[in-house]
């Protein structure tokens with residue numbers, strides 16, 4: 001049986017170069033490291049948004065990239081949900097339509113996450129008719145997480161999902177993130193600088209040291 005996360009890639013972006021090796025059976029992996037260590041770049045490489053120079057990326061037994069085998073699945077075929085620091089909702093669409101946007105990517109997939117279940121899990125039923133511009137930062141992040149789940153992903157990547165919130169809003173959002181972690185059963189990579197957050201979200205931590213140039 002292969003590891004949940006089986007990654008060995010060399011990343012390059014401008015002058016930035018780094019090798020990342022991860023072999024882990026943890027379902028939820030936290031990724032820490034100083035600014036510029038390459039955390040976002042690694043997530044983008046996994047999601048198919050940044051092409052590694054060489055190497056291999058496999059998650060839960062599925063090979064997403066393998067330079068030797070000439071495998072490089074396009075982003076939309078990787079089935080990855082991505083949650084960013086800022087929610088990146090569509091401002092012209094109501095919450096319900098933003099959630100529906102996630103589902104557009106899942107037409108050919110057996111739904112694992114049902115609309116009503118996701119809405120209940122994230123407590124966003126009262127927000128469905130609202131315009132996204134009026135949401136608080138924490139509410140917007142819950143909608144963004146819902147949108148990611150409704151794309152029926154096989155893997156969830158969270159890139160500092162609490163970083164743009166104040167401390168009180170962070171405390172409000174953490175239980176929702178923990179519910180998503182526990183109820184979805186999805187493999188997850190959770191990027192954060194904050195030790196306490198990492199401890200509460202993941203049992204295995206991968207620390208990227210400062211990148212060598």
Ligand SMILES: Nc1ncnc2c1ncn2[C@@H]1O[C@H](COP(=O)(O)OP(=O)(O)OP(=O)(O)O)[C@@H](O)[C@H]1O
Nearest residue numbers: 013014015016033034035036037038039040041042
């Ligand atoms: N579009 C780009 N073109 C050139 N270099 C880039 C680009 N995006 C990022 N970099 C560089 O790649 C390196 C890694 O950046 P990355 O965003 O992956 O780090 P990070 O660990 O996520 O940092 P942070 O915690 O600040 O978000 C940095 O040196 C950054 O300056």
